[in-house]
Amino acid sequence: xxxxxxxxxxxxxxxxxxxxxxxxxxxxxxxxxxxxxxxxxxxxxxxxxxxxxxxxxxxxxxxxxxxxxxxxxxxxxxxxxxxxxxxxxxxxxxxxxxxxxxxxxxxxxxxxxxxxxxxxxxxxxxxxxxxxxxxxxxxxxxxxxxxxxxxxxxxxxxxxxxxxxxxxxxxxxxxxxxxxxxxxxxxxxxxxxxxxxxxxxxxxxxxxxxxxxxxxxxxxxxxxxxxxxxxxxxxxxxxxxxxxxxxxxxxxxxxxxxxxxxxxxxxxxxxxxxxxxxxxxxxxxxxxxxxxxxxxxxxxxxxxxxxxxxxxxxxxxxxxxxxxxxxxxxxxxxxxxxxxxxxxxxxxxxxxxxxxxxxxxxxxxxxxxxxxxxxxxxxxxxxxxxxxxxxxxxxxxxxxxxxxxxxxxxxxxxx
Numbered sequence: 001x002x003x004x005x006x007x008x009x010x011x012x013x014x015x016x017x018x019x020x021x022x023x024x025x026x027x028x029x030x031x032x033x034x035x036x037x038x039x040x041x042x043x044x045x046x047x048x049x050x051x052x053x054x055x056x057x058x059x060x061x062x063x064x065x066x067x068x069x070x071x072x073x074x075x076x077x078x079x080x081x082x083x084x085x086x087x088x089x090x091x092x093x094x095x096x097x098x099x100x101x102x103x104x105x106x107x108x109x110x111x112x113x114x115x116x117x118x119x120x121x122x123x124x125x126x127x128x129x130x131x132x133x134x135x136x137x138x139x140x141x142x143x144x145x146x147x148x149x150x151x152x153x154x155x156x157x158x159x160x161x162x163x164x165x166x167x168x169x170x171x172x173x174x175x176x177x178x179x180x181x182x183x184x185x186x187x188x189x190x191x192x193x194x195x196x197x198x199x200x201x202x203x204x205x206x207x208x209x210x211x212x213x214x215x216x217x218x219x220x221x222x223x224x225x226x227x228x229x230x231x232x233x234x235x236x237x238x239x240x241x242x243x244x245x246x247x248x249x250x251x252x253x254x255x256x257x258x259x260x261x262x263x264x265x266x267x268x269x270x271x272x273x274x275x276x277x278x279x280x281x282x283x284x285x286x287x288x289x290x291x292x293x294x295x296x297x298x299x300x301x302x303x304x305x306x307x308x309x310x311x312x313x314x315x316x317x318x319x320x321x322x323x324x325x326x327x328x329x330x331x332x333x334x335x336x337x338x339x340x341x342x343x344x345x346x347x348x349x350x351x352x353x354x355x356x357x358x359x360x361x362x363x364x365x366x367x368x369x370x371x372x373x374x375x376x377x378x379x380x381x382x383x384x385x386x387x388x389x390x391x392x393x394x395x396x397x398x399x400x401x402x403x404x405x406x407x408x409x410x411x412x413x414x415x
Contacts, residue, residue, distance in 0.1 A: 032386020057376040063353035070236030072103020073193035076186030143196035201228025234271035238342035269326030318348025
């Protein structure tokens with residue numbers, strides 16, 4: 001039965017080996033579910049969250065994984081929206097299925113973890129029925145939900161391409177019809193994602209009482225609105241490329257042409273250069289002009305354990321260095337340098353989401369305040385690890401039973 005589901009002409013690992021791998025992933029998922037149920041039953045006091053830190057590891061992971069999942073909507077936008085103007089972008093066809101699945105697991109996993117942050121999941125529907133029309137989080141809720149639905153729709157034709165399902169005429173016709181309409185869904189997802197990525201940054205940027213996060217801006221949009229969008233579309237394709245490369249390392253197969261990685265490197269390098277320049281400008285203006293108006297110096301925001309090293313790592317190590325490496329053709333030719341640069345870009349956006357939530361709350365804003373330190377408990381780590389295991393589970397099942405990579409047989413003729 002298992003062999004009948006595997007795409008024709010390719011080789012997969014023996015079923016017992018695959019079964020053991022699935023059991024390991026399910027064990028991590030079970031651990032996370034146990035921790036999550038305990039939090040829902042006994043409340044958030046099991047976590048490191050308190051009256052001071054309303055946002056913690058859950059939100060940091062959610063913001064980071066949503067940013068890294070941007071490879072789905074931005075790759076779809078480039079392929080379906082711009083490939084006619086720029087034919088070189090048609091190369092993304094070789095990795096677009098993987099980008100959709102990466103986006104699917106990122107968004108569905110983030111929504112699952114977000115239930116724990118709500119505290120009272122029985123009231124989670126209040127955000128839809130009793131929406132606060134004055135909050136950007138309302139727009140975020142609706143956009144993320146709608147885009148998750150779009151990703152499900154984009155995932156369906158990939159599932160229906162399974163050799164057994166495709167043998168069913170009605171399923172084959174339905175899948176091909178959805179595939180023909182995919183440009184509409186991809187561009188709709190682009191519209192939804194651009195807004196919620198920006199609004200997540202806007203939430204931090206309008207916090208007037210938190211000078212670390214607050215920014216001026218353009219009309220009603222703080223600068224963080226645009227910086228969050230740029231960082232997401234720069235790191236998202238890099239994360240997709242890292243996932244693909246990891247799958248190649250595990251399977252010991254070549255899944256896409258190197259030209260695809262080369263194209264992604266150019267895209268990421270260009271977008272990251274724009275982002276990091278604007279990020280530096282924003283940081284300099286914030287540190288030298290805006291913060292002093294609130295009575296704060298740059299050093300007031302960076303104290304142990306959230307020292308100045310975070311700013312250096314985010315901007316220089318995870319920004320300037322990978323940008324230079326990806327834009328310079330000679331260094332881009334090295335696989336080690338290329339994929340290390342992709343990794344640094346992903347780490348950089350994760351640090352950014354961390355400092356805009358945890359560090360923004362930790363920094364005192366009143367003379368009688370003191371620095372606070374947030375330490376997540378195992379009840380927060382377990383669901384996050386479970387989410388990673390869930391992502392690996394869906395990717396593993398998809399790779400084994402679905403034709404994700406159109407040229408796999410050509411690149412591995414012995415398969």
